[in-house]
Amino acid sequence: QITLRESGPALVKPTQTLTLTCTFSGFSLSTSGVAVGWVRQPPGKALQWLALIYWDDDKRYRPSLKSRLTITKDTSKNQVVLTMTNMDPEDTATYYCAHRKYGSASNAFDIWGQGTMVTVSS
């Protein structure tokens, strides 16, 4: 059974760096074809795709945020870490990590964490 859980600060100040950790179980990020992504959702708004990391350490980012985002993995700890620099109140959102569906070319996210709410405020 695949599970993912996000963790990180609930409150950050403007200009600070946000670090979120996704801890997962039920799969390995060293297995060919596996990928984990991050999606966020500002309050009352739509989902926004942020970043993705593949088993081979290939990384992809939302173009408008590419300069501020870094995604890394620690295979031994079964974790994926997302950092976002220079946080702004507009980055206030629930942040989700999700598992890309394996064995299908669809690139859908089939399993999601419960999400972690991050508020950016001084």
Added chain:
Amino acid sequence: DIQVTQSPSSLSASLGDRVTITCRSNHGIINYLNWYQQKPGQAPKLLIYAASSLQSGVPSRFSGSGSGTDFTLTINNLQPEDFATYYCQQSYGAPPWTFGQGTKVEVK
């Protein structure tokens, strides 16, 4: 980036109704289109992947169709637990794999 546009942004329906939500891409995406359901306070749930494949455990009243640039999510015999917001997502080629703006299905 490839953009996807959903319509309508919201709709009102009654129990037992058939509901149709559309998603249009500004670029041909073959069948790289997924549908999610999200209820308040919950994470999104995958319903349909690859345009028309039903995710395991999802009721058969949900179906998806389309290819290229135009896609549809259909809910037959709307049930109380189906009142939620639905998102399409294109996942063609290299990321970013963008989401639509969502369609809220409300009680009439």
